Each structure stands twice: as C-alpha cells, then as structure tokens.
Amino acid sequence: MSDEEDIILSELPDDELVLQMHDDLYDGLKEEIEEGVNILLGRGWQPYEVLTNALVGGMTIVGKDFRDGILFVPEVLLAANAMKGGMAILKPLLAETGAPRMGTMVIGTVKGDIHDIGKNLVGMMMEGAGFEVRDIGINNAVDAYMEALDAGDVDILGMSALLTTTMPYMKVVIDAMIEKGVRDDYTILVGGAPLNEEFGKAIGADAYCRDAAVAVDTAKEFMARKHNQVAG
Structure with a gap:
C-alpha cells in the first residue's frame, strides 16, 4: 500500500491513537496533536486523561x-511546540473540570543569562504534569523573581543558568529571599548544564535537577511532602 503515510487518526481505536500521538509529539507534529486531542475529547475522555x-x-x-542524546534541542523544541498546541485546547477545560492541581511554579533564567531552552522544557513538562507554570523569561534580576513570588499562590521557584558566570546569581536571589524572611515559604529548584548537586547545596537550594524529567519528579515529591505536613 503506497499511501501508508496517511494514517487517519479518527479511525484508530483509543489505545492506538494514544501511541500515534506519542509518535506525532516526538516528531513535533502540532496539527496532528491538536486533532488527536479533539478526537479523544469527542470520545468522552476527561481532559486530565488526555493530558496525562x-x-x-x-x-x-x-x-x-x-x-x-538521541534527540537534540531543535527536535525537543518542536515536540514542546506540538504539546503547546494540545495544551491550548485542554487548558480551559482543565480549569473548568478542576483537574488535580499539583502546585504553582515560578520559573526563570537568572540575570546575565539568556538561555531558555532548558527552562522552557522544564516549564512544558511541569505543565504537562499538572502544575501551573509562571514563566518570567530570561535575564532576571532579584526584583523580577521577588515580584513574581509576591504575586501570590506560588509553591516552587525554579532558577536556570547555562553559563558558569551566571550560576552564582542564584545565590544572590536566595540570599535576598532569606533577608526578606520568605526563603522557607518556597521550594527552590535549580538547574542548568554547569550546575551539580554540590552547587545546589552550597547556595541553599532545596534540590538540583539535572533535567526536566527529574525536575518534575522532584517537584511532585516536595509537593507531596508539603501536603502531608498540612494534613498532619
């Protein structure tokens, strides 16, 4: 069959459609992802199920x-963009259905650093895991972080740096939070290529996350602990 390429999404059973969507996401096919999301919703799937x-x-x-190292940054950005398309459809529905909200994260790259690929990836994966993400972009001074935290209802602060020269600025932000007496109100996660666990500990962060997948797991862990404390 020569037109093997033409998979008709609406004709696939649910389980095959989900696997096909994994492939389409991997290939960064935004329109196909949007179509797949709409098909599953049309079949009575809950928004949260489609998301997860x-x-x-x-x-x-x-x-x-x-x-x-199998995929590289351009492919990951395409995948993240395709996911954004699906998220745009699901977001208002998730808000309506009151899907389990994991928590809220403010995330931004530190002052002097304009790298945002890792940060964007973490943001996407966190949203995908049910967190609300407020992305304050790149090159953030202390004030920008403080302002975002002051907006309220924030559980986690994520800081990212890709340059060894900008890494120390993370400590500047944490020190400012200590000075203001708000450090313990938040879980602070740091990440970026030149960082490591020792550095995270040295600057007083709660955890260093080596990649987006670890960031999500770590955030979930801290939120579970926080909820247990509240319950207890």
Missing part, C-alpha cells in the same frame, strides 16, 4: 531521549 496519557506520556519519552 497522550501528552505527558509522549513528552516523557521525548525528555528521556533528549537526556540520552
């Missing part, structure tokens, strides 16, 4: 292959 099974499931594979 189709999109997060797919992005987890992307994240793993990125970490293992």
